[in-house]
Amino acid sequence: MTAHTVTAPVIGTEIKRVLLASMQGHQIGILGGTFNPPHLGHLLVAEGVYNALHLNKILFIPDATPPHIQGKHALPAKERVAMVKEAIADNPHFCLDQIEVKRGGKSYTVDTMKELKRRDPLAQYYFIIGADMVNDLPNWHQIDELVKLVTFVAVRRPGVTPQSQYPVIWVDVPQVAISSSGIRRRVEKGESIRYLVPDGVAAYIKEHHLYEKQHA
Numbered sequence: 001m002t003a004h005t006v007t008a009p010v011i012g013t014e015i016k017r018v019l020l021a022s023m024q025g026h027q028i029g030i031l032g033g034t035f036n037p038p039h040l041g042h043l044l045v046a047e048g049v050y051n052a053l054h055l056n057k058i059l060f061i062p063d064a065t066p067p068h069i070q071g072k073h074a075l076p077a078k079e080r081v082a083m084v085k086e087a088i089a090d091n092p093h094f095c096l097d098q099i100e101v102k103r104g105g106k107s108y109t110v111d112t113m114k115e116l117k118r119r120d121p122l123a124q125y126y127f128i129i130g131a132d133m134v135n136d137l138p139n140w141h142q143i144d145e146l147v148k149l150v151t152f153v154a155v156r157r158p159g160v161t162p163q164s165q166y167p168v169i170w171v172d173v174p175q176v177a178i179s180s181s182g183i184r185r186r187v188e189k190g191e192s193i194r195y196l197v198p199d200g201v202a203a204y205i206k207e208h209h210l211y212e213k214q215h216a
């Protein structure tokens with residue numbers, strides 16, 4: 001048997017799988033993050049990729065413990081989850097998925113993708129990352145296995161020059177210099193975060209006195 005006759009049926013099967021997935025509504029985007037707090041940058045990016053790639057939905061997946069950054073968040077997952085709920089409440093194609101929070105421990109994306117693939121074997125997954133994360137991809141846990149499980153979709157971020165060593169699809173979305181760390185700093189200094197986070201998130205932060213000192 002020649003290499004050609006071996007490869008052709010494999011390619012055919014993959015095309016069928018992608019077509020079937022697209023017909024059955026299984027084109028799924030994922031925005032994973034710490035969401036401490038979720039902000040308008042996250043929403044803009046998710047909506048931009050949803051539209052550009054004609055996806056069926058976007059899963060927002062808050063991590064339990066960020067994989068590489070020690071002490072990145074001191075805020076419990078429960079509060080970050082509550083803020084994500086507020087942030088996406090008015091968008092029917094945005095969904096909260098607590099897969100990483102429920103699993104606990106370090107939230108390696110490769111583990112999440114394996115679990116999601118088991119849950120919905122037909123789905124095609126698109127994992128959205130900002131340009132800062134594109135540069136970090138070589139350090140991700142089991143990255144060579146991960147790139148076989150998911151397509152990375154990258155968006156540009158002000159102040160970051162991306163150098164992508166792994167295949168990513170670039171999607172153009174409006175670039176906004178909004179970051180969770182910037183918002184935490186503003187709250188700590190008593191500055192307004194209006195128009196940087198959805199109103200529901202701003203209200204939650206105020207009501208629960210988040211970031212006023214200890215979490216910033």
Ligand SMILES: Nc1ncnc2c1ncn2[C@@H]1O[C@H](COP(=O)(O)OP(=O)(O)OP(=O)(O)O)[C@@H](O)[C@H]1O
Pocket residue numbers: 032033034035036041042045128129130131132133155156157158175176177178179180181182
């Ligand atoms: N303004 C933005 N533009 C493009 N991508 C963004 C933006 N903000 C966050 N992202 C991307 O969203 C994902 C989740 O980000 P995360 O929840 O860590 O927020 P963050 O603003 O980067 O947080 P921090 O400032 O605490 O590092 C990452 O892939 C990140 O690159």
Ligand SMILES: O=C(O)c1ccc[n+]([C@@H]2O[C@H](COP(=O)([O-])O)[C@@H](O)[C@H]2O)c1
Pocket residue numbers: 031032033034035061063066067068069107108109110133136139140141
């Ligand atoms: O799996 C990894 O090794 C890995 C390393 C860094 C980041 N990630 C994921 O990338 C997403 C964005 O990360 P962060 O630190 O910007 O919140 C989030 O879902 C993380 O779990 C994953």
